Every structure is written in C-alpha cells, then in structure tokens.
Amino acid sequence: xxxxxxxxxxxxxxxxxxxxxxxxxxxxxxxxxxxxxxxxxxxxxxxxxxxxxxxxxxxxxxxxxxxxxxxxxxxxxxxxxxxxxxxxxxxxxxxxxxxxxxxxxxxxxxxxxxxxxxxxxxxxxxxxxxxxxxxxxxxxxxxxxxxxxxxxxxxxxxxxxxxxxxxxxxxxxxxxxxxxxxxxxxxxxxxxxxxxxxxxxxxxxxxxxxxxxxxxxxxxxxxxxxxxxxxxxxxxxxxxxxxxxxxxxxxxxxxxxxxxxxxxxxxxxxxxxxxxxxxxxxxxxxxxxxxxxxxxxxxxxxxxxxxxxxxxxxxxxxxxxxxxxxxxxxxxxxxxxxxxxxxxxxxxxxxxxxxxxxxxxxxxxxxxxxxxxxxxxxxxxxxxxxxxxxxxxxxxxxxxxxxxx
Numbered sequence: 001x002x003x004x005x006x007x008x009x010x011x012x013x014x015x016x017x018x019x020x021x022x023x024x025x026x027x028x029x030x031x032x033x034x035x036x037x038x039x040x041x042x043x044x045x046x047x048x049x050x051x052x053x054x055x056x057x058x059x060x061x062x063x064x065x066x067x068x069x070x071x072x073x074x075x076x077x078x079x080x081x082x083x084x085x086x087x088x089x090x091x092x093x094x095x096x097x098x099x100x101x102x103x104x105x106x107x108x109x110x111x112x113x114x115x116x117x118x119x120x121x122x123x124x125x126x127x128x129x130x131x132x133x134x135x136x137x138x139x140x141x142x143x144x145x146x147x148x149x150x151x152x153x154x155x156x157x158x159x160x161x162x163x164x165x166x167x168x169x170x171x172x173x174x175x176x177x178x179x180x181x182x183x184x185x186x187x188x189x190x191x192x193x194x195x196x197x198x199x200x201x202x203x204x205x206x207x208x209x210x211x212x213x214x215x216x217x218x219x220x221x222x223x224x225x226x227x228x229x230x231x232x233x234x235x236x237x238x239x240x241x242x243x244x245x246x247x248x249x250x251x252x253x254x255x256x257x258x259x260x261x262x263x264x265x266x267x268x269x270x271x272x273x274x275x276x277x278x279x280x281x282x283x284x285x286x287x288x289x290x291x292x293x294x295x296x297x298x299x300x301x302x303x304x305x306x307x308x309x310x311x312x313x314x315x316x317x318x319x320x321x322x323x324x325x326x327x328x329x330x331x332x333x334x335x336x337x338x339x340x341x342x343x344x345x346x347x348x349x350x351x352x353x354x355x356x357x358x359x360x361x362x363x364x365x366x367x368x369x370x371x372x373x374x375x376x377x378x379x380x381x382x383x384x385x386x387x388x389x390x391x392x393x394x395x396x397x398x399x400x401x402x403x404x405x
Contacts, residue, residue, distance in 0.1 A: 005146070010022060012053065020154065022058070023169060034058070034062040034115055036066070037050075038068050039065065040102075041072070042185040042187075044185075046065050049063075050065055055170075062113060072245070074244040079335075080093060081287055084292055084308075088265070088267055092188070096131060099131035107140050119147070120132045127320070130320065188248065188284050189211070189261075189279055189281040192277065192278045192279075197278055210280065215260075217259070221351075226348075227348070231342060231343060234247055234290065237250050251282070251283030257350075260285050260353055264276075265277055289355050293346040294360055295307075297360045298342045303338050307335065307338055314331045344362025
C-alpha cells in the first residue's frame, strides 16, 4: 500500500481538537478530508459541526452526521447489559462500548467515499486510540490509520489555540482558558477526567457532575417503577413499550432526578497506567440492577454462576477494544443463549442516589414458593434427602481430616 493518502475519514466532533486535526491533515498529507460526526446521544447540537467543516473546505457531500442512537443501544449497549458487564467491579463501560460503533461507521464511510485512511483525535496516553484502531483493523485490515496526537508537535492547549488562530479556525471563548477537566458523553454515560480530578484523594467537586442531581438534593420521597424484559432486553417502563434508545433516555431522566449512577473510579488503563475518572451512568445503573433482578428468577444456578465467571473476561474485552474479536463473539453467543427465558417484570425503588430491587415476576420463573416455604410443603421436598447429599459432599473432607490434612 502506498504511503500517499488521497482521502481520509476523520471522526469529527467540531470541537477545538478535531478542528485542528482537520486542518493539520489537509496540510500534512495534502489530502481530502471527509468528516464523520456520530450522534450517540451526547446531548450536543451537532449541526454546527457541519458548518465548521464546510468553513474549513470540506465538501458538503463529504460531511456525514449520523444519528446512531438506536443502533448504539440496540446492538451495543443491550448485548453488553445481557452480560451484566462491569469492568473492575464498578465501571459500566460507557465510553468503551461506544468506540466500536464509531469505528464501524468510519470504515463504512471510507468504503463509500473511496478513502484510503481514517483518523481519530484520541491521545497517545489513553485507551480510545486502542479501541478505535483495533476496530478499524478488524473491519479493514489494510486501512491506513492516522493518529495525529502520536505524530504532531502540538503538545499543549496553548499550541492548539495558536495553530487554530493562525489558520482562522474559530476558537470558542470557553476553550481559550485551561479546561478544568475533559469530558466524553453519550446516551449511556458521561465521563470526566484530568486536571481537577487528577488527585485521587480529593473529592470530585459538585460542578463536575452534569447528568445527575446530588443525592442529597434528590426528592425526599422514593419513586417506584417497573421494567419489562423480553429475552434479556428491556422493552417497557411502567408498562409503556419503548424503543431501545427511548427506553434508555427515560431511565436517564429517572436516574438524573434521583441522583443515581455516580462513580468515582481509579482504574487500570489497557495502556498500562492508572487513571482517575468520574462516571455518571444514571439509566445504565438502573438497567444493570433490573437485568440482574430478572435473571435471579429465570436463570438456573449453573447458568447464572457461569455467566458471572465469564463476565469479567467479557468486560475486559470491551474495555480493551476487542469488540470485534472472535472471543467476544463466542462469549456473546453463550450469553445470548442464556437469555432465552429471561422475560418478565422487575419493580424498583429509586431513592436518594440508589436503585433498590423490590420485586420480580416472570412466566418462566424457576422460583417455587411451594418448595421453599417454611410451612408444610406437602411432600414437595423431602428434607431427609439432605443427609445423603451432605455426607457425599463431606466424604473428601472427612478423608482429609482423618489423614490430618
């Protein structure tokens, strides 16, 4: 493959960093730039990105702004929720799960417009560079990847602003000062890191939070909701059927109101360093608890425990950028098979920063009140059977004990 780049598809937000990258690509590679802006529910107006790209010489037909919210939730968030995926015991993978979809769409656009390269704005210290590029290469092994932060000498915000001013790139007033922290957002979560958050001993300032009210300021009365599931996926809230993106949006509103889903995490990045981040996942936190609730009543013990054993590996694959790997797909097949009877309704109480599971029911319930009751079970369970069960399980322990271990 020639080193000459004729056309490149840039993951473009319209912000300072990717606007500088756009101009830098045009200058450094003397190539045509195609911009791609994904609407993943980040809550920002995206049309200004189109105007900014046109201002910088991108052809109107080469500006892509795609609403991917439904695809994001249906084909990425929901499969991950079926697995109950949590990284390092806490993180619901809100940033990680968005990257493979962006990478997939970039490669699709590259094919459509005949581009020979793709580019992103992830830095050389973070996980996102890995996630984007593993996605690119999995979907097009021969694609050329340009990562400006690993190539250029613009190593500070001051340098970026000076470059922007030199090339008449508009710089918003709020970008001229040193940013107190950086954020990334989509329909599942908002993450914040850097600057004011870098000292792990200091509490996260309240002004950092944007998706949730403070639990102390949440309503003084709890709110009861129900979530209906079909084959592992949430389909309705309080009996109202909703599309995947609409359902997550509704849960986000409920989580915001009650201060649910805040997480202060010191995590291990794939690239080797530890970093401190603040995550807000209001709807996802509720959905995760609800899904575990419906599994409690519908999954067999063996299947449930095996899923819990597989989950850390599955979560790590997503965190590290291996969404398109065969091992993730193998795990997904097993997880999806387990969800065939994960259908029913859960009831939750939302109150002061927490969601509490208070009820669950299912037409496929494995729970038998007749068997478990402390009252007369009318022969449903013969308690004398437990003696042999215990003795067989104790056999090796007794042998060890007689030997003196």
